[in-house]
Amino acid sequence: MEDDVKKVKKPGIVSPFKRVFLKGEKGRDKKAQEKATERRALHTFSLSQPDHRIDPDILLNDYIEKEVKYLGQLSSVPGYLNPSSRTEVLQLIDNARKSHQLAGQLTSEQDAVVSLSAYNIKLVWRDGEDIILRVPIHDVAAVSYIRDDSLHLVVIKTAQESGGSPCPSSCPDLNKSQTLSSLSESGAVLVEVCCLLVLAVDNKAAAEELCLLLSQVFQIVYTESTIDFLDRAIFDGATTPTRHLSLYSDDSSSKVDVKEAFEEEAGTFPFQASMEAEGNSPSASTPASPQTKTASEGELSTTAAELLQDYMTTLRTKLSSQEIQQFATLLHEYRNGASIHEFCINLRQLYGDSRKFLLLGLRPFIPEKDSQHFENFLETIGVKDGRGIITDSFGRYRRTASSASDSTTNGNGAAGGSAASDEGQEASEGDEWDRMITDISNDIEALGCSMDQDGATP
Amino acid sequence: MTMEEMKNEAETNSMVSMTLYAVMYPVFNELERINLSAAQTLRAAFIKAERENPGLTQDIIMKILEKKNVQINFTESLLRMAADDVEEFMIDRPEQEFQDLNEKARALKHILSKIPDEINDRVRFLQTIKDIASAIKELLDTVNNVIKKYQYQNRRALEHQKKEFVKYSKSFSDTLKTYFKDGKAINVFISANRLIHQTNLILQTFKTVA
Numbered sequence: 001m002e003d004d005v006k007k008v009k010k011p012g013i014v015s016p017f018k019r020v021f022l023k024g025e026k027g028r029d030k031k032a033q034e035k036a037t038e039r040r041a042l043h044t045f046s047l048s049q050p051d052h053r054i055d056p057d058i059l060l061n062d063y064i065e066k067e068v069k070y071l072g073q074l075s076s077v078p079g080y081l082n083p084s085s086r087t088e089v090l091q092l093i094d095n096a097r098k099s100h101q102l103a104g105q106l107t108s109e110q111d112a113v114v115s116l117s118a119y120n121i122k123l124v125w126r127d128g129e130d131i132i133l134r135v136p137i138h139d140v141a142a143v144s145y146i147r148d149d150s151l152h153l154v155v156i157k158t159a160q161e162s163g164g165s166p167c168p169s170s171c172p173d174l175n176k177s178q179t180l181s182s183l184s185e186s187g188a189v190l191v192e193v194c195c196l197l198v199l200a201v202d203n204k205a206a207a208e209e210l211c212l213l214l215s216q217v218f219q220i221v222y223t224e225s226t227i228d229f230l231d232r233a234i235f236d237g238a239t240t241p242t243r244h245l246s247l248y249s250d251d252s253s254s255k256v257d258v259k260e261a262f263e264e265e266a267g268t269f270p271f272q273a274s275m276e277a278e279g280n281s282p283s284a285s286t287p288a289s290p291q292t293k294t295a296s297e298g299e300l301s302t303t304a305a306e307l308l309q310d311y312m313t314t315l316r317t318k319l320s321s322q323e324i325q326q327f328a329t330l331l332h333e334y335r336n337g338a339s340i341h342e343f344c345i346n347l348r349q350l351y352g353d354s355r356k357f358l359l360l361g362l363r364p365f366i367p368e369k370d371s372q373h374f375e376n377f378l379e380t381i382g383v384k385d386g387r388g389i390i391t392d393s394f395g396r397y398r399r400t401a402s403s404a405s406d407s408t409t410n411g412n413g414a415a416g417g418s419a420a421s422d423e424g425q426e427a428s429e430g431d432e433w434d435r436m437i438t439d440i441s442n443d444i445e446a447l448g449c450s451m452d453q454d455g456a457t458p
Numbered sequence: 459m460t461m462e463e464m465k466n467e468a469e470t471n472s473m474v475s476m477t478l479y480a481v482m483y484p485v486f487n488e489l490e491r492i493n494l495s496a497a498q499t500l501r502a503a504f505i506k507a508e509r510e511n512p513g514l515t516q517d518i519i520m521k522i523l524e525k526k527n528v529q530i531n532f533t534e535s536l537l538r539m540a541a542d543d544v545e546e547f548m549i550d551r552p553e554q555e556f557q558d559l560n561e562k563a564r565a566l567k568h569i570l571s572k573i574p575d576e577i578n579d580r581v582r583f584l585q586t587i588k589d590i591a592s593a594i595k596e597l598l599d600t601v602n603n604v605i606k607k608y609q610y611q612n613r614r615a616l617e618h619q620k621k622e623f624v625k626y627s628k629s630f631s632d633t634l635k636t637y638f639k640d641g642k643a644i645n646v647f648i649s650a651n652r653l654i655h656q657t658n659l660i661l662q663t664f665k666t667v668a
Contacts, residue, residue, distance in 0.1 A: 056639075219580060223580075223584060226584045226587050226588055227587070227631060227635055227638075229588060229591050230587055230588075230590065230591040230594075230631050230634070232591075233591035233592065233594055233595040234594055234598075234627045234628055234631065236595060236598075237594060237595045237597070237598025237601075237602070237624070238620075238621075238624040238627075240598070240599065
């Protein structure tokens with residue numbers, strides 16, 4: 001009888017246990033399906049095969065998204081970790097999973113979206129879009145793909161304090177200092193640390209795609225930085241003064257023909273272009289102070305005129321029209337009494353990290369009384385030492401109070417062109433600088449206005 | 459020499475004349491060992507002809523290559539050859555600043571001439587660009603030091619030449635930006651040749667003015 005009961009299964013009758021279990025599973029599946037249909041489409045592009053090439057403009061001006069699983073982020077990892085060593089990396093990951101620093105089982109709970117551009121790697125949760133972390137590209141040291149059986153891991157080695165915070169629920173509260181100190185036989189040894197961002201993808205193809213995309217990002221960033229480095233080198237060499245600070249010279253041939261200097265760069269100098277459009281000769285007048293300009297034409301040195309020309313050309317290429325106007329405003333404020341300190345800080349903020357080298361071009365235009373502060377400021381922000389992604393060190397021309405006074409009291413050595421030792425001459429030099437600054441400021445402000453009128457874009 | 463004369467000479471010695479000193483001068487140097495008189499006569503004749511007809515030397519070379527059915531990229535070959543010192547441009551002043559000028563110019567020309575070997579490897583090419591940047595900066599620093607130290611009466615000619623060099627350096631940078639978009643290496647070679655020519659003109663200017 002019991003066997004008959006066992007053998008005969010009437011349709012529609014389901015074991016209570018199975019009913020509960022299956023209902024739960026079906027419910028979860030249904031929920032997962034609903035979730036999948038609710039999720040937004042990713043911002044993605046088709047990549048050319050087999051190397052997954054993407055148009056660089058997309059990485060520069062747009063972004064691309066890929067689906068990943070976020071296992072977590074390990075902090076205070078020794079910086080000497082070899083990201084190419086499968087053994088080393090897996091050992092770290094295994095230990096982290098054991099200690100629950102990283103997710104063990106992979107579920108939809110770890111679903112995330114990685115957004116790539118030339119600026120940063122951004123991770124958000126797939127559902128809800130809450131940001132997990134953001135890593136600027138310059139903080140990314142290496143990317144590795146590790147296949148561990150069915151698991152396809154993409155591990156990104158980054159700087160310790162990358163601007164994002166590790167997932168608070170899974171990571172211990174670690175000391176965020178850059179270095180760990182460990183004792184050795186010879187004493188304390190400082191060790192640089194880094195972070196490991198651990199992601200998982202569906203398959204090998206997805207992992208390779210992610211790695212190749214990041215490789216292209218590195219290429220773009222490194223290329224841009226290299227060209228920027230070249231531009232800075234040219235700019236710095238071009239704007240280093242070739243004469244001593246004293247503006248008094250017996251050399252009458254140094255009196256500039258401003259018109260000639262402007263016309264040599266026809267078509268590239270924006271101020272001249274705007275003036276010519278209005279039918280004015282560049283040498284005749286400026287919108288701001290025609291008489292001052294005319295009076296100073298004969299006084300400005302060739303070097304100053306060319307430096308001005310170069311700097312304004314550079315400003316136009318590096319700053320937007322709004323930024324040029326902001327620059328003009330800051331310059332105006334500085335001339336009207338704002339401190340050099342305030343001027344420097346505001347300019348640094350305006351230029352940002354990628355354009356801070358533009359401050360170098362201001363060097364010839366900073367009055368003597370503020371030059372020391374300016375030089376110190378350049379040093380503190382790392383412009384003088386040429387710090388940046390690609391580092392190099394240039395020997396910078398250092399204008400000190402002593403050399404400035406040398407040029408006014410002792411002249412210029414063999415040339416002896418600018419010997420001046422009395423206070424009257426020094427006061428006149430100060431006036432000359434003021435006049436130069438006034439002229440330069442007027443021109444730059446006019447540039448800001450002309451860009452406004454022309455609706456020019458950088 | 460006045461500013462105007464320098465300008466005219468620079469225009470005359472335009473880049474097309476680079477073939478004369480980059481290709482033919484080494485040939486004349488070799489020939490001098492065999493027949494000094496003939497070599498000197500030929501050199502003088504080519505210099506005069508080139509002055510009167512800029513680009514003539516290049517045309518002759520191209521025709522010879524065509525006749526011999528030699529398939530080479532002339533621009534690339536010129537770039538590879540352009541690093542050699544041209545005695546006519548070297549400054550023979552003993553002072554350290556002028557020797558530095560010779561040295562920095564030589565260094566820049568040398569690294570520019572390596573571009574054809576490096577351009578196909580992105581990582582190496584980027585390193586080459588960094589080296590070029592440093593070389594340009596060092597040359598300009600040396601130029602600035604000499605101008606500042608000696609305070610020449612005819613400094614305008616020097617300033618003009620420096621300005622031209624900066625202009626072609628910027629043009630080289632722009633060419634690189636375009637190259638990384640369109641991949642046309644030939645334009646980089648042309649721009650590098652121009653920059654080498656400007657480097658030689660700086661030396662020539664200092665040699666004349668100093």
